[in-house]
Amino acid sequence: MIKTKLTREELDLLREDMRGExxxxxxxxxxxxxxxxxxxxxGDFYEKQTRLALRNFNIINPESLDEYIARDGYLALEKxxxxxxxxxxxxxxxxxxxxxxGGAGFxxxxxxETAAREDSDVKYMICxxxxxxxxxxxDRSIMEGDPHSVLEGMAIGGYAVGxxxxxxxxxxxxxxxxEMLEHAIAEAEERGLLGDNILGSDFSFxxxxxxxxxxxVCGEATALMESIEGKRGMPRPKIYRTSVxxxxxxxxxxxxxxxxxxxxxxxRKGAAWFTSIGTEDSPGTKVFALVGKVLNSGLVEVPxxxxxxxxxxxxxxxxxxxxxxxxxxxxGPSGGCIPAELFDTRVDFGSLAEIxxxxxxxxxxxxxxxxxxxxxxxxFLEFTVDESCGKCTPCREGTKRMLEIIERITxxxxxxEDLDRLASLADTISSTSLCGLGQTASTPVxxxxxxFFDEYQAxxxxxxxxxxxxxxxxxxxxxDTCIGCLRCKRECPVSCISGEVKERHVIDQTACIxxxxxxxxxxxxAITKS
Numbered sequence: 001m002i003k004t005k006l007t008r009e010e011l012d013l014l015r016e017d018m019r020g021e022x023x024x025x026x027x028x029x030x031x032x033x034x035x036x037x038x039x040x041x042x043g044d045f046y047e048k049q050t051r052l053a054l055r056n057f058n059i060i061n062p063e064s065l066d067e068y069i070a071r072d073g074y075l076a077l078e079k080x081x082x083x084x085x086x087x088x089x090x091x092x093x094x095x096x097x098x099x100x101x102g103g104a105g106f107x108x109x110x111x112x113e114t115a116a117r118e119d120s121d122v123k124y125m126i127c128x129x130x131x132x133x134x135x136x137x138x139d140r141s142i143m144e145g146d147p148h149s150v151l152e153g154m155a156i157g158g159y160a161v162g163x164x165x166x167x168x169x170x171x172x173x174x175x176x177x178x179e180m181l182e183h184a185i186a187e188a189e190e191r192g193l194l195g196d197n198i199l200g201s202d203f204s205f206x207x208x209x210x211x212x213x214x215x216x217v218c219g220e221a222t223a224l225m226e227s228i229e230g231k232r233g234m235p236r237p238k239i240y241r242t243s244v245x246x247x248x249x250x251x252x253x254x255x256x257x258x259x260x261x262x263x264x265x266x267x268r269k270g271a272a273w274f275t276s277i278g279t280e281d282s283p284g285t286k287v288f289a290l291v292g293k294v295l296n297s298g299l300v301e302v303p304x305x306x307x308x309x310x311x312x313x314x315x316x317x318x319x320x321x322x323x324x325x326x327x328x329x330x331x332g333p334s335g336g337c338i339p340a341e342l343f344d345t346r347v348d349f350g351s352l353a354e355i356x357x358x359x360x361x362x363x364x365x366x367x368x369x370x371x372x373x374x375x376x377x378x379x380f381l382e383f384t385v386d387e388s389c390g391k392c393t394p395c396r397e398g399t400k401r402m403l404e405i406i407e408r409i410t411x412x413x414x415x416x417e418d419l420d421r422l423a424s425l426a427d428t429i430s431s432t433s434l435c436g437l438g439q440t441a442s443t444p445v446x447x448x449x450x451x452f453f454d455e456y457q458a459x460x461x462x463x464x465x466x467x468x469x470x471x472x473x474x475x476x477x478x479x480d481t482c483i484g485c486l487r488c489k490r491e492c493p494v495s496c497i498s499g500e501v502k503e504r505h506v507i508d509q510t511a512c513i514x515x516x517x518x519x520x521x522x523x524x525x526a527i528t529k530s
Contacts, residue, residue, distance in 0.1 A: 005192030008078060008199045011069070018070035026059070048315050050277065051301045052285045053101075053261040057145035062180050065187045068148040074193050076264035080156050081201045084267075089160040090116055095271035097283050098263070102128055102219075102256030103334070103360050104436065105282070105349040108157075108263075111253060114243040115161040118251040123163035125154050126247065126254045128224060129170035129177070132216040133332030134383060136363040138287040139257035141299055143170070143177035146261065147184035151194060151207060153260030156267055157253055158205040166207040167247075169224050171214050181209060216333075216387035219361075220435045221246075221254040223389065234389045235435035256361065258287055278304030282348035286359065292329075292366035295320045300364075302347070309343040312366055323368040327451075331360030333380045333387075334440035336447030337373060356447045358440070372469035373452040374459055378406040380444040388438070395438030398429040402445060409456065411472045412463040419456060423449065471514040474529045478505050478518075482526040488518035 006014065026032055026039045033042040040046055041058055051057070060067040068074075080089050093109030100106050115123055127150060131139040143150060154166045170178060185207055188194040196204045210228050217223045218233040225247045227233035246252025262284060266274050275283040282304035288311065290300045295317035302311060308328055312318065319325055325340045330347075336357030338345065345351050349359055367376065381403050390396045405422045408414040426442035426449075433439045449456060458464050465473040478488070484502040489495075496512045499505030507518070519527045 005190075006199060007192075008082060011074065011078060011193075011199060014066065015069050015072070015075070018066050022060070022067055022070040032059070045296050045298065045315060045317075049301050050285050050303050052265055052277075053142060053149075053258050053287050054145075054299060054301050055265075056149065057141060057299070060146070062145050062147055063183055065148065065184070065191060065193075068146070072268060073148055073264075074152055076267035077152050077155050077159075077193070078199060080159050080267055081199065081203050086116060086160045086162065089156060089267065092267060092271050093160070093263070096266045096274040097271075098259065098266060098274070099282060099284075099349060100255055101258035101262070101286065101359075101361070103331075103358065105359060108255055108259055111243050111255075112157060112161050114241060115163075115251040115253050118244060120251050122165070122248075122250045123161055124247045124250060124252040125158045125161070125163045125166040126221075126224070126228070126252060127154055127166065127168040127260055128219065128221065128254055128256045129168055129174075130212050130219045130224060131171065131174075131257075131361060132214070132219050132387075133361055133363045134380075135291045135365055136289045136332060136361055138289055138299060138362045140174050140177050142257050142261050142287075143174070144180050147177075147180045148188065149261040149264060150181075150257055151184055151188055153263035154207060155194060155198070155205045156263050157255070157260070159203055161251070161253060163253070164204050164206065166205065167210050167228055168207060169210045169212055169218070169228060172211040173214055178209065178211065185209075215389070216383075217389040217435070217437055220437050223435070224254065225252065232389075234391045235437075237434065258362070279346070279348050281350050286347065286362060288347075288362045288364040290316050290364050290366070292364075293319050293323060293325075293368040293371070294366040304348045305346045305351075307344050307346055308338065311347065311364065312343065316366070319366065319368055323370070325366065326369050326371055327367045327373065327376075329357075329365040329367065329376065329380075329444070330363065331358035331440075331443070332363045333383050334358060334437060334443055335360050335363070336443050337367075337376060337451065338447075339451045356443070356450060358443070370467055370469065372410075372465050372467040373448040373455050374406065374465075375410055375467075375469055377445045377448045378403070378410055381406055381441070384437075384441040388441075392432075392434035392438060394429045394432040395434070395441060398425055398433075399438075399441050401425055402429070402442065406445070409459045410465075410470045412459065412470075414460045416460055419449070419460060468529050471516070474514060475509060476507055476512060476514065476516070476519055476527055476529050478507055479526050479528060480504065481524055483524055485523065487521050487523065488527065491517040491521050493517065 032039045090113050098108045222236040223233040242252045278284045287301045327337045329337045385399045482504040489497045496508040
């Protein structure tokens with residue numbers, strides 16, 4: 001059956017009809033419960049959260065436009081077009097103080113206001129869906145589980161700034177998200193919720209997908225626009241704000257997936273409702289990908305101002321197997337490592353900045369006492385070196401030199417002067433790199449040197465890894481409890497273990513490659529490392 005374009009009246013009737021039908025479907029699901037009159041996923045992990053951007057995730061069928069409409073979908077767009085002027089929408093967005101959820105936290109309303117004031121025949125709305133932080137999957141989940149919330153948010157933004165064209169820049173490694181967005185765009189256009197003369201009004205807005213090849217630097221706004229224009233994704237010098245001169249030299253708004261997903265609820269419920277959640281400086285909620293050494297990992301959405309301790313222990317359930325929390329890394333490769341003694345820090349833009357980290361797009365990696373903080377810094381720096389676009393010298397060359405020093409430290413080959421060189425390079429790179437990614441590339445190093453300097457000194461001065469993680473700085477020994485079962489001897493790839501059946505075995509330290517196989521397979525834990 002061919003579906004016709006909806007008028008405003010038909011949309012309202014469809015919404016009323018579908019509400020009862022969807023409510024009946026949800027009432028039969030055993031994995032759901034009700035909180036404040038709305039269905040949410042059951043269980044302590046979910047009930048302790050406040051889900052706004054994720055309100056429809058795993059609740060509705062993402063391929064059903066009707067189910068989205070039943071949950072007040074496209075009501076905000078309808079309200080914007082028929083009951084508000086573009087200026088009214090911008091006023092509401094500024095009052096809500098929705099700060100960009102992709103990293104820097106710039107207020108979306110102020111950005112939209114700048115573009116709206118520009119006198120241009122063409123303006124663009126871009127959704128930055130190039131989620132490249134290791135372990136982060138917040139935006140992917142929203143696009144896969146609630147694609148229409150992103151489309152509706154972009155359309156409202158287009159109405160506010162005077163744009164008729166939007167682009168979603170998404171990495172090709174997200175095939176399911178691409179499929180969901182393509183389906184949602186097609187269905188929205190078919191029903192008259194996107195495209196020409198939306199709901200019979202004079203407002204038109206089109207959305208197209210642009211697939212990226214996975215370059216981390218294309219998460220930076222100007223590099224992203226270069227890629228959309230068909231050029232190599234490399235940052236531009238920021239002579240102008242993108243809201244003044246962006247894609248093809250026209251005023252352009254760039255917000256990320258989570259930011260747009262919040263817009264419909266702000267317009268529908270009002271700025272006062274949104275600012276009642278979170279903190280004065282950082283209202284609303286934030287979605288985090290809670291991963292690492294935590295019992296309950298997954299997507300967590302909490303009000304801004306929630307402490308790290310509450311996220312890791314109350315929602316995440318703490319660490320498994322009796323391990324002790326050592327640090328949390330926020331903000332991906334551009335973020336810092338926060339020690340356990342600062343877990344009472346509130347998670348908002350200002351509080352994290354004060355302790356040397358950032359919100360970023362929402363990665364949150366939990367680490368325990370077995371993690372070496374020097375090696376953690378090496379891991380993120382190695383990622384940055386691989387992903388540097390190479391355009392500016394500080395990032396291209398400086399991060400490589402920093403990585404070389406870090407590698408010497410983890411191998412026990414560094415000298416005390418290397419720590420001074422590392423700090424100096426970090427300062428130079430952060431102050432002279434072209435784009436925000438280069439400027440924050442040294443943050444994991446700076447934060448670990450600040451909070452865990454004793455570990456750096458142990459590696460450099462004592463040639464020891466306190467976490468017993470860096471293999472060049474540890475040794476394996478077989479103790480008196482050895483039962484001579486030969487298992488370690490059989491598993492040794494270089495045959496450096498000697499001993500007979502039921503006799504204590506011995507490791508030849510000069511031949512040992514420190515692979516750890518013997519340690520892993522010993523049935524009586526007779527092998528120790530130091």
